[in-house]
Structure formats: C-alpha cells, structure tokens
Amino acid sequence: xxxxxxxxxxxxxxxxxxxxxxxxxxxxxxxxxxxxxxxxxxxxxxxxxxxxxxxxxxxxxxxxxxxxxxxxxxxxxxxxxxxxxxxxxxxxxxxxxxxxxxxxxxxxxxxxxxxxxxxxxxxxxxxxxxxxxxxxxxxxxxxxxxxxxxxxxxxxxxxxxxx
Numbered sequence: 001x002x003x004x005x006x007x008x009x010x011x012x013x014x015x016x017x018x019x020x021x022x023x024x025x026x027x028x029x030x031x032x033x034x035x036x037x038x039x040x041x042x043x044x045x046x047x048x049x050x051x052x053x054x055x056x057x058x059x060x061x062x063x064x065x066x067x068x069x070x071x072x073x074x075x076x077x078x079x080x081x082x083x084x085x086x087x088x089x090x091x092x093x094x095x096x097x098x099x100x101x102x103x104x105x106x107x108x109x110x111x112x113x114x115x116x117x118x119x120x121x122x123x124x125x126x127x128x129x130x131x132x133x134x135x136x137x138x139x140x141x142x143x144x145x146x147x148x149x150x151x152x153x154x155x156x157x158x159x160x161x162x163x
Contacts, residue, residue, distance in 0.1 A: 076084065
C-alpha cells in the first residue's frame with residue numbers, strides 16, 4: 001500500500017484477513033446506484049472557477065485507525081483537495097513574484113549605492129576646485145572694486161581740469 005502525503009508514519013501492509021474482509025464488504029446494494037462524487041456546475045467560466053472560493057470552511061476529517069499502530073489519517077474530498085491545491089499554487093506563485101521583486105529591488109538598491117559612491121567621490125574631487133574658484137572670485141571682485149575706485153578718481157580729476 002502506498003503512503004499518503006498526510007501520513008506521519010508509514011502504513012503496514014494489510015494482512016490477508018484484512019484484505020479478505022475489505023473485499024467481502026459490498027460498496028452498494030445491487031440495483032442501487034453507486035455514490036457519485038460532487039460535480040461542479042459546468043456553466044462557470046474557468047477564470048470564475050479559479051476565483052470562486054468554497055463556501056464551506058475547510059474541515060479535514062480524521063478516520064479512526066483500525067489498529068493502534070497507525071496514526072490518524074487526514075481524509076479530504078476531491079473538492080477540498082482541489083481547493084487546497086489551488087491555494088498552494090497561489091501561494092507558490094506569490095512567493096515567486098515576491099522573490100523576483102526583491103531581487104529587482106536589490107539590484108536597483110545596489111545600482112543606487114554605486115551611483116551615490118561615485119557622486120561622493122566626484123564631490124570629494126571637486127571640493128578643492130570649488131574652494132579655489134571661490135577664492136579667485138573674491139580676489140577678482142576686490143580687484144574690480146579697486147579699479148572702479150581708480151577710474152572714479154581719474155574721472156573726478158578730469159572734471160576738475162575742465163572747470
């Protein structure tokens with residue numbers, strides 16, 4: 001017998017007596033229809049079917065073990081298993097998208113850090129040049145004021161000569 005995903009301990013092979021007992025139990029009385037599984041309505045769009053959540057809450061059922069050696073077995077209906085599978089697939093896709101977004105954000109953060117480092121280096125390189133240019137501007141303004149004062153004195157001397 002194969003092991004189910006929900007089993008916590010491996011199951012032992014049934015004895016010959018247990019197999020014989022299972023075969024002797026009829027699944028349905030002759031003339032009665034066999035039980036059918038729940039069928040989904042065919043009118044739903046495949047996209048609508050994906051988005052539709054089951055109305056009833058997920059309630060796993062436990063089956064009492066035939067003997068004390070086996071643990072509780074979780075029994076899920078086909079619909080419950082399909083709903084669980086869809087939830088898992090959505091969770092996996094969400095994790096994939098988040099990992100891709102995180103990787104993209106890390107790449108952008110690394111690029112921004114590299115740009116900041118380059119700008120810091122450029123700033124350190126240009127700071128002495130900026131200081132030198134500011135000192136030169138101050139010197140040139142001082143010179144301009146001195147030249148202006150000389151020109152004003154010369155003009156006043158020319159005005160004094162013309163009188």
